[in-house]
Amino acid sequence: MFYHLGRMVTRFHWWIIGMWLVAAVVALPFAPQASQVLRPGGFVSPDAESQHATDLLAQKLHLDLTIVQIIFTGQRYTVDDPQFLQQTQQALAQLRKWPEVAQIVTYADNPRQISLDHKAAYVNVMLKSDPDSAPKLLPALEQRLQKVPDLKTYVGGGPVFYEDIQSVSERDLRRAEMLAFPFAIVALLFVFRSVVAAILPTIVGGCAVVVALALIFGLGHLTPLSIFVLNITTLFGLGLGVDYSLFMVSRFREELGHGRSKEEAVALTVATAGRAVAFSGLTVTIGLIGLTFMRINMLRSVGMGGILVVVLAVLAALTLLPAILTVIGLRINALPIRLPRLRKAGTHEQGNGQVELHHGFWYRLSQIVMQYPVRVFLPVLLLLIGFGLPFLGVRFSAPDASILPPDVPSRQEYNVLAARFNESETIPILLALQTRGPVMTAENIRNLYYYVKRIEADPRVERVDSIVSADPRFTLDEYELLYSNPQLIADPYLSALMRTSVSGNTAMIQVISKYGMVDARSQALVQTIRNTDPGHGMSVLVGGGTAGNIDYVNSLYTDFPLALLVVALTTYVVLFILFRSVVLPLKAILMNTLSIMASYGALVVIFQDGFLHQILGFTPLGFVEASCPILLFCSLFGLSMDYEVFLLSRVQEAFWQTGDNRRAVALGLERSGGIITSAAVIVIVVSACFATADMILVKALGLGMALAVILDATLVRGLLVPATMRLLGNLNWWMPFVGVQRHPPALAEYMGAPEQKKPESPSSPVSNLPIGGEQ
Structure with missing residues (x-):
């Protein structure tokens, strides 16, 4: 099928190039606008109890969640000085007149908004706008917030946090793109030593990214998508687009080196490397499909964007690139670059006419490994497990402003709030309690009073704010008497409390x-309150920051096992079809899991414990953002399988040629080791560019992918895979009812004889070496 696809591409190459050119030109105006339709939130599950509690309070009590916090700090005055109050009122004067403001709650209204050292206080500005459109009002809000001479202001809160996520994501993406393209081209020049060959993969990757971003712009109008789609789309588009093109171009040059015409070389390239690209793209897509099982919109939308760009990268590699190769032909080696070259496998003709065979680094390494498979397998296995052990001490949490760089407003406000205020006061546990009949009846006041007393008795509770605990001096009888005629309450605090907390x-x-x-x-x-029945027909939903954090983590890791199972089983089936083996797919899945677990350990050591944080430029979180391991698994599972597919495809070809498992592993590693290493270097470079991001979530994803690919391309592919395949022997190629597969498919009749010269010996280890591939 792939051979005939290659033939069709060579026949209609100008049509294919024209269609891709039209797609790119049409996409160009829309791709830069993709960020405008993406949303910065998406970290909340709609099924979470905390979300239900928030929705109920917003519906019944009109609880305003669109809050901008403004912190005022003074050096000359304390909050108790009249000048401090005068200047804060002056700063807020224009905001009070703004129609977009629903309410302003100052520290004069609520003394608990004063800092512990009495040198700062914050003001809550409630906006009428919904959370999604509130960030657009921030420039007008800041313009109306007047500067005062003796107070410094910090602006934060939900709308500012989401606006900063948007701006930092776009800034990170621009920086990563500026770094990734030149570094990728330099790496490709070292691989191909030809300017023309090096530029082709970046063209293909760039086309995939541009078209994908334009499609995301359209998709964003139909369904909510997270801003993090931008980063994952570019990361996968560049990484995989360049990777797939690298394998295709290498195989094309190899087939040209065998004396084939450019049309036949293209057809065989699509039939061999193209087949591996298609199955590799399928495994990467399967990994990303796992993200679509998540209820958290951020992960689901990242999965959708990732799938889109991977499909486009595969299509470009199977259609656009072969079409361009048909046009270029032998000019693929044009504009050569003179660089030092390591000795690769090859032959040397001696004076007596005999041919002396020189094996390359990868062949010699595989022979050493397979000579001592147990001695290699056990230490490498234990080393990778050791790298992953720190993950046993992981602490998960939801993202907050600490994931942002210190130069953005929401992070600065967050730092002041954390350093100078009581965190528990600013992020309380919210209970949405419902009673039988109106709350203000004598019976329900009594039931509510005893329920609050039970909560106050918990040693972990500092205080409970409610209509039945507003004044600790009041008894139950006094509360019942007070609320028997609520319209007669003269105390402004109690009156406001009743108005805002009961409906x-x-x-x-x-x-x-x-x-x-x-x-x-x-x-x-929080769990204790949730598990305690309030009794007397009352029901309670628990919300607030702590409850939301718990629900976020629980939602992720309730959905993750199903996603993991679907990804693993589907990948197994795809690899079973590709390799016609029961054992190889299982081995591939286990090998991938080892490198991913090692990257998990790095997440804990670096981002939770703070190792190398000064070099990497971030403040240690003390936890791992809960979505990071899931993002890494679904991204790396397919990406690592990418290299496994290319390696085992060449091993499979060699096994069909030789029927000898040990020789097939050595030949397969020799024919693919250099080019896989080159491809891994490019992915590492692209991932490392994203590791320069200021947002810790993106930095962790880029760094985790880079570390995992380094381990995968060295310890796993170079040592663990050949050792394992040597230990398994011919069992690698066993299928039920068929036995060991020793014969190639029908494609062999196309590959058996080049058009222009006699075929080389099928057992020759250099017959399929990529030109410039052995690095």
Whole structure:
């Protein structure tokens, strides 16, 4: 099938090039606009209890969640000085008149908004806009926020956080693109030693990215997509587009070196390397499909964007690139670059007419490994497991402003808030409680009072804010008497509290923990409240920052096992069809898992514990962002399988030629080792460019992918795979009811004899060496 596809491409090459050119030209105006339709949020599961609690409070109590926090800090004055209050009022004067503001709550209204050292206070500005459109109002808000001489202001809160995510993501993407393209071209020049051959993969990768971004722009109008789609699309588009083109161009040059015409060389390239590219793209797509099983929109949309760009990268490699190769032909080696070259495998003719065979590095390495398979297998296996052991101490959390660089407003406000205020006061545990009938009846006041007392008795609770705990001096009888005529309440604080926290049969209770939002004791407190029946026909939903954090992690790792199972089983079936073996797909899955687990350990050591944080330029989180391991697994599983497919495809070809498993492994590694290493270097370079990102989530993804590919291309492919295949022997190629597959498919009749010269010996280890491939 792939051979005939190659023939068809050579026949209609100008039509194919023209169609891709039209697609790229049409896509160019829309690709830069993709970020405009993407959203910065998407970290909340719509099925989470915390989200239901928030929705209920917003519906019943009109709880305003679109809040901009403004912190005022003073050097000359404390909050208790009249000048401090005067200047804050002056700063807020224009905002109070702005129609977009629903309410402003100052520290004068709520003294708990004053810092511990009384030198700072924050103000909550509630906007009428919904959270999605609120970031667009920020420039107008900041323009109306007047500067005052003696106070410094910090602006933060949800809308600012989401706006900063958007701007930092776009900034990271521009930096990564500026670094990745030149570095990729330099790496390709070292591989091919030809300017023409080096430029082709970047053209193919660039086309895939441009068209994919334009399609994402259109898709973003139909369904909500996360801003992180931009980074994953470019990372996969460049990495895989260049990778696939690298394998195709290498095989094309190899076939030309065998004396074939350019049309036949293109057809055989598509039939061999193109077949591997198609199955490789399928395995990468399967890995990304795992992300679409997630309820978290950020992961689901990243999966959709990744699948889109991988499909386009495969299509470009199987159609656009062969069409261009048909036009270029032997000019693929034009504009050569003189660079030092390591000795590659080849032959040397001696004076007596005999031919002396020189094997390359990869062949010699595989022979050493297969001579001592157990001595290689066990230490490498233990080393990779050791790299992954730190993951046993992982602590997961949801993202907050700490994932952003320190130069953006929301991170600066977050730092001041964390350093100078009581974190528990700013992020309370919210309870949405519903009663039988109106809350303000005497019976429900009594039930509510005893329920709040039970919560207050928990040693982890600092305080409970509710209508029945507003004043610790009041008894139950006094509360019942007070609320028997709520319209007569004269105290402004109690009146405001009742108005904002009670409506019909719904009441809001705020529980202040003694510990921080991500502290295990605060999380245990949330679980205790959730597992405690309030009784008397009352029901409660628990929300707030700590509860949202718990729900975010639980949602991810409830969905992840199903995604993992689907990805593993589907990949097994695809590889079973490709390699016609029961054992090889299972071995490939286990090998990939080892390199991924090693990268997981690096996540903990670097981002949770802070190793190398000064060199990498970030502040240690003290936790691992919960979506990172899932993103890495679904991305790396397919990407690592990419190299496994290319390696085993060449081993399979050699086994069909020789029928000798040990020789096939050596020949397959020799024929593919250099080019796979070159491809891995390019992916490492592209991933490392994304590791320069200021946003820690993107930095972790880029760094994790780079580390995993380094381990995969060296320890796994160079040592573990040949050792394992040597130990398994002919069992590698066994199928039920068929036995060991020793005969090639029908493609052999096309490959058996070049058009222009006598075929080389099928057992010759140099017959399929890529030109310039042995590095």
